[in-house]
Amino acid sequence: MDFELSEEQVLLKDSVDRFVQNNYGPEDRLKLSQTELGFSREHWKQMAELGWLGMAFSEEVGGFGGGAVEVMIMMESMGRGLVLEPFVSTVLLGGTLVAEAGNNEQIESVIPSVIEGETMLAFAYAEQQARFNLNDIETTATKSGDNYILNGTKIVVYHGATADKIVVSARTSGNSRDADGISLFLVDKDAAGLDIRGYATVDGQRAADIRFDNVSVPSSALLGEEGKAAPFIERVVDRAIGALCAEAVGAMSAANEITNEYLKTRSQFGVPIGKFQVLQHRMVDMYMEAEQSKSMSDMVAMKLDLGHDDDTRKAVSAAKAQIGKSAKFVGQQSVQLHGGMGMTDEYSIGHYFKRLTTIEMLFGNTDFHLDRFSSLS
Incomplete structure (x- = not known):
């Protein structure tokens, strides 16, 4: 498999990275999560203007024809910033179900307004x-x-x-x-x-x-x-699982960077605690889990773009099981290495831990997907 991004995919990644950098600093995200709405309609409008809300839809229904790989690229970058806007709910779940199960009239009445950011x-x-x-x-x-x-x-x-x-x-x-x-x-x-x-x-x-x-x-x-909706639901949910796996990869990457930086600056006994070998080993384990998860996420995105058969279902469950395990490990270790301050609302690492813990549970936890993988073998 070719894991290199095309020129267009690199541009997509850069645009999402810039959006996260400009709008999702730790304090910005905390303030936004505490509003009544829980996200920003201005951000949602910007996503629509950038074409992101149409990326996952085929050109036949008015979208931009992106596949699971393009969604993975976007979600990984969104995961780094813990983006709050309802991209998964509106586009990858509700919107995709309408686009795939609905008739022409239903599609024409809903999908264009979703792509334009007018309907959630x-x-x-x-x-x-x-x-x-x-x-x-x-x-x-x-x-x-x-x-x-x-x-x-x-x-x-x-x-x-x-x-x-x-x-x-x-x-x-x-x-x-x-x-x-x-x-x-x-x-x-x-x-x-x-x-x-x-x-x-x-x-x-x-x-x-x-x-x-x-x-x-x-x-x-x-x-x-x-x-006759069950096959549509399973297929759309499997794609959403692939997207959540990518989000978890982005969140793990950010959590590792934040934790590593903390170990370099937090001192004890007159030296940075990152000098202690046992903590260095812990960070190595965390980076290894994140890298394994990245490989699984890339693999499942490519599988999803090829179709939806038993082999794809197995790949989805394998990725969700591995990434769920890794997400829990990286989240827990990040908090532990920060000590008690890791769980305060004012410090970002606790929010990564909470999101990673939630992703492990969404659409089936690690144990559920291990059983599903076994049943498909």
Whole structure:
């Protein structure tokens, strides 16, 4: 595999790096995370103007035709700054589901406004009992004349409170863990019977629990064929996992640099603590974990651009398991090497630790993906 970036990819990386450098200093990020919105609409507008919100969409639906590799490049740079804007929620999850499962009318009514930064989306999939199983869905959608009636509760819907439209998975037939019988619906945020309760997450992001109480949506809100959404969901989530792996690589790289610099400046017994061999060995282990993760992230991005078969699924789970383990290790060691100050809000390393810990859990933790890898072998 060729891991060298093309000239266009280098330019993309440089533009995201500049955005992070200009807008995501530690104090800037902390202040932004403490606002009611939790991110900046001005930043979102800038992302749209730079073409980033259209990068992951094909040219057929009005995007710029970037693939998983381009998304990886962007997410790795965003991970270095712990960017808060809802790129994964709106573009990689909600937007991609509409683009791949929706009909022409749905695509034309949603995707251009997403690319222009005017519409934000969220994907409501997780439920209390599911434990990472994307097919474990008890939220129901019952046909009633020309409408569907949605009932159920979705939890930890990232950026669900700020989304203009919510893509929700619901069961139209079958038992609670069947792959068949799952459908996708596009629901407006102001639909009657929709109860959205937003909150801040431990990693500085925003999420919401959403209850559907006899929410009536027209048949035109159905994305794709009724009961056949599971393959779309799995494919889109696997791509999102690849993006999160890249984000973790960027966050690990930044955490290692911050920690290494701290070891050079923090003195004890009259010398910088970085002179102590045991701490040097610890830093070597942290850099090795980050480098292994970088290789896995690059590999899975290339696999995702080739298609979505069992080999790709195995690669996704292998990468998520390795990077989840590495993220936890680098985050924990970074905090430990900083001592108690590492967990203060005023110091950046604690925020990297929290985000890396969260990424390890999103869309399945290390143990879940080890089991998934084994089942596909």
